Amino acid sequence: KKYLYAFEEGSKELKKILGGKGANLAEMKKIGLPVPNGYTITAEACIKYYDDGEKIDEKLIKGIFERLKELEGKTGKIFGDNKNPLLVSVRSGAAISMPGMMDTILNLGLNDNSVIGVSELTNNPRFAYDSYRRFIQMFSDVVLNISKHKFDSILDSVKERENLSSDPELSVDNLKEIIEKYKKLVKKETKIDFPVDPNKQLIMAIESVFESWNNSRAIIYRNINEIPHDMGTAVNIQEMVFGNMGDTSGTGVAFTRNPATGENKFFGEFLLNAQGEDVVAGIRTPKEINELENVLPEVYNDFSTISRKLEKHYRDMQDIEFTIERGKLYFLQTRTAKRTANAAINIAVDMVEEGMITKEEAILRINPDQIEQLLHPTFDDAALKESQIIAKGLPASPGAATGKVYFTSEDVVEAKARGEKAILVRVETSPEDIEGMVSGEGILTARGGMTSHAAVVARGMGKCCVAGCGDVRVETYNSLFKTANAVVNEGEYISIDGNTGNVYKGEIKTKEVAMSGNFGTLMSWADDIRRLNIRTNADNERDSKTAIKFGAEGIGLCRTEHMFFNEERIFAVRQMIVSTTIEQRKIALKKLLPYQKDDFVSIFNVMKELPVTIRLLDPPLHEFLPSEDEDIKNLALELGMEFNNLKSIVNELREFNPMLGHRGVRLAVTYPEIYEMQVKAIMLAAVEVKKKNGYDIKPEIMVPLVGFNKEFTIIKKLIRETADEILKEENMEMTYKIGTMIEVPRAALTADEIAKEAEFFSFGTNDLTQMTLGFSRDDSGKFIPEYKKKEIFESDPFETIDQDGVGQLIKIAFEKGKKVRPDIKIGICGEHGGEPKSIEFCDKVGLKYVSCSPYRVPVARLAAAQATI
Numbered sequence: 001k002k003y004l005y006a007f008e009e010g011s012k013e014l015k016k017i018l019g020g021k022g023a024n025l026a027e028m029k030k031i032g033l034p035v036p037n038g039y040t041i042t043a044e045a046c047i048k049y050y051d052d053g054e055k056i057d058e059k060l061i062k063g064i065f066e067r068l069k070e071l072e073g074k075t076g077k078i079f080g081d082n083k084n085p086l087l088v089s090v091r092s093g094a095a096i097s098m099p100g101m102m103d104t105i106l107n108l109g110l111n112d113n114s115v116i117g118v119s120e121l122t123n124n125p126r127f128a129y130d131s132y133r134r135f136i137q138m139f140s141d142v143v144l145n146i147s148k149h150k151f152d153s154i155l156d157s158v159k160e161r162e163n164l165s166s167d168p169e170l171s172v173d174n175l176k177e178i179i180e181k182y183k184k185l186v187k188k189e190t191k192i193d194f195p196v197d198p199n200k201q202l203i204m205a206i207e208s209v210f211e212s213w214n215n216s217r218a219i220i221y222r223n224i225n226e227i228p229h230d231m232g233t234a235v236n237i238q239e240m241v242f243g244n245m246g247d248t249s250g251t252g253v254a255f256t257r258n259p260a261t262g263e264n265k266f267f268g269e270f271l272l273n274a275q276g277e278d279v280v281a282g283i284r285t286p287k288e289i290n291e292l293e294n295v296l297p298e299v300y301n302d303f304s305t306i307s308r309k310l311e312k313h314y315r316d317m318q319d320i321e322f323t324i325e326r327g328k329l330y331f332l333q334t335r336t337a338k339r340t341a342n343a344a345i346n347i348a349v350d351m352v353e354e355g356m357i358t359k360e361e362a363i364l365r366i367n368p369d370q371i372e373q374l375l376h377p378t379f380d381d382a383a384l385k386e387s388q389i390i391a392k393g394l395p396a397s398p399g400a401a402t403g404k405v406y407f408t409s410e411d412v413v414e415a416k417a418r419g420e421k422a423i424l425v426r427v428e429t430s431p432e433d434i435e436g437m438v439s440g441e442g443i444l445t446a447r448g449g450m451t452s453h454a455a456v457v458a459r460g461m462g463k464c465c466v467a468g469c470g471d472v473r474v475e476t477y478n479s480l481f482k483t484a485n486a487v488v489n490e491g492e493y494i495s496i497d498g499n500t501g502n503v504y505k506g507e508i509k510t511k512e513v514a515m516s517g518n519f520g521t522l523m524s525w526a527d528d529i530r531r532l533n534i535r536t537n538a539d540n541e542r543d544s545k546t547a548i549k550f551g552a553e554g555i556g557l558c559r560t561e562h563m564f565f566n567e568e569r570i571f572a573v574r575q576m577i578v579s580t581t582i583e584q585r586k587i588a589l590k591k592l593l594p595y596q597k598d599d600f601v602s603i604f605n606v607m608k609e610l611p612v613t614i615r616l617l618d619p620p621l622h623e624f625l626p627s628e629d630e631d632i633k634n635l636a637l638e639l640g641m642e643f644n645n646l647k648s649i650v651n652e653l654r655e656f657n658p659m660l661g662h663r664g665v666r667l668a669v670t671y672p673e674i675y676e677m678q679v680k681a682i683m684l685a686a687v688e689v690k691k692k693n694g695y696d697i698k699p700e701i702m703v704p705l706v707g708f709n710k711e712f713t714i715i716k717k718l719i720r721e722t723a724d725e726i727l728k729e730e731n732m733e734m735t736y737k738i739g740t741m742i743e744v745p746r747a748a749l750t751a752d753e754i755a756k757e758a759e760f761f762s763f764g765t766n767d768l769t770q771m772t773l774g775f776s777r778d779d780s781g782k783f784i785p786e787y788k789k790k791e792i793f794e795s796d797p798f799e800t801i802d803q804d805g806v807g808q809l810i811k812i813a814f815e816k817g818k819k820v821r822p823d824i825k826i827g828i829c830g831e832h833g834g835e836p837k838s839i840e841f842c843d844k845v846g847l848k849y850v851s852c853s854p855y856r857v858p859v860a861r862l863a864a865a866q867a868t869i
Ligand code: ADP
Pocket: 036, 088, 089, 090, 091, 092, 099, 100, 101, 102, 104, 106, 238, 239, 240, 241, 242, 243, 251, 275, 276, 277, 321, 322, 323, 332, 333
């Protein structure tokens, strides 16, 4: 196996083995861009390293030094030399980008000998010794695990003794003294001498980059982003170029377009006379990339030409890292840039219009899960005007967030667990803060630019972020932060606007957004090519309207039980439940009828002639009754009943396994009058809307939890008779359908029998999953995380359809149903209907529609289009 590639040997197609960074460095080299020379140790070598018990084998070591010789040849420099020393960076880089999660070491190859060479070549001994000092500190931190602070205190003590206030005042002799002290510290901490042999440095650095694949923040990052843990990281050994050689040198990061808005303009930052990560670390505040044109016009010109070329070559927006050494520009990294959902859409549509990509490619470029963030509310303008701005920072990641202030990642995680909305406020974030960033509503930082850690990570997560807010002084030890005009304590509300960078005191109301512009364009392209219809789950007027706005083509699941929970109605519902005779029950049901009818009228009026599938009552009856004695007492009083009497009814209704209990069609078999009332309400509503507004309503009445054809036949007869009677009374013709959910495995297996009577099927994949796996949805939270960790299954089966198990039942039921009734309409409701991978599966099986919550409708439209490409 080939474990080593010179940059000249690779290409972007080899990402899997060279890692993203290595593959793209190779690609840039291939198309003739200015990239410092180097070579890549493959990710496969990293896997082997772990397989061999965390050891680099002799053969690879030999290879690494052969390649190093070649590099010396190409650069004309010599590793560890005191005249013309070669310094390298040792850079991690996995196949899937994990920004900042693993380690990189710069300036490797410095020692007592080569520092002389650097000093003479640059004619700047201070720079040389300062680099050496930094290298020892960085290497010790990353490779030897010695805390940075211990080095800082050495530095501080020398500064204090010499009466110096800043680092640059240190003399060369001071620096040499510090270097000696650093080495002593290393010896004390590790019992070994600081490795001055550059060959040894190199191997140790490579090992530690391999090790960084499994550091805890990298593992957390992979878990959150569902990246496999067994891919390993490649290691790039690359000749150093120096951005810190004076004012014609510098370093920067840039995007070929604006990653927040998508605007087709360079976007990024640079620092003159700086090295490596100074820009990202947020230590000095960088300048905007456009200003480079004024400072170093020729460099800017090169930058602009090459960046455009890169974008054309990759046919996508690039995220670039570059360094300028004494007026010469080098590209050190390029990758497909992360972007907000909004930017993703604007860029995709723009690139189609620029002729760079096709419509299909544009559709594939958008992550369906990501667009949901566009649909979520922004701050209400009126509420915003009333609010006090207490600070302003950079609009680092769009959105609007309101929550209580917390200053550590742990506190945010705990607040979220308590059910609070939290905002993480920090001086700056680091990869250790990742969990707090996930749990919070938004992130506010005092330092750092648009490409700081907080900004980059927040944009990737679609989380609102205001960064570099210089007005904010965080006093973590006092649990508060101050601005020019306010003090905010931990636990108090603030609101942050990721579109403007404004920070407000207090909680601010938010408002809905509309679908228009490029978003609308892209969705219409998606609609043109998708096969699946997209319906919504809605059981009231408001949700129906929202869903229509988002492009729903009908209701796939209207749950009727939610309609019962309103204060006035629950009383009648409870009366109905505690009734001991049919007569009593019918009286209570009569009270409910007008309520139910009105609900359906308002829904039909919104949905007009679009199909509406209404599911008859599903949950077990005890869900509508109180369980605490205190509440039972009150209810008994209200109902005019004896407490003991009511209590025994409540006890009787209590079930060991409510999910498998007396619910769904089973309720109707025992109490047919409940469904009878509901069917009346549906038909009366349909008739009323048809008469009044002329819409040709065709209700679809759906029976839940059917497992036997006989069950369904009995209930179907009841529904038919009830519905026809209403139509006759109202003197009206109307087509309506009676169908069933397929959510009991037995129903799936006997779908051919059931299809003889059922006019449509809808897969209730929540229950079907529970029953097929034998996992109670309400209890599985206890073990599913462990199951995921042990890779018993890849993803939570309640989030993504378990294709091998549940999916088979769906296929069986689909085929059996179609055989008996070729025109049968088959869809899916339940959470999976809005999940892209499950949608792809539904498309493959050939379902007619998926149904999901209103906010997922655009997600589903897009995912359904992607499924066809
Ligand atoms: P990360 O994956 O964390 O971004 P990188 O390997 O890209 O780490 O290194 C971080 C930064 O270090 C780069 O953006 C670049 O500025 C600097 N750097 C890395 N290698 C070199 C090099 N050979 N010459 C100059 N600077 C380098």
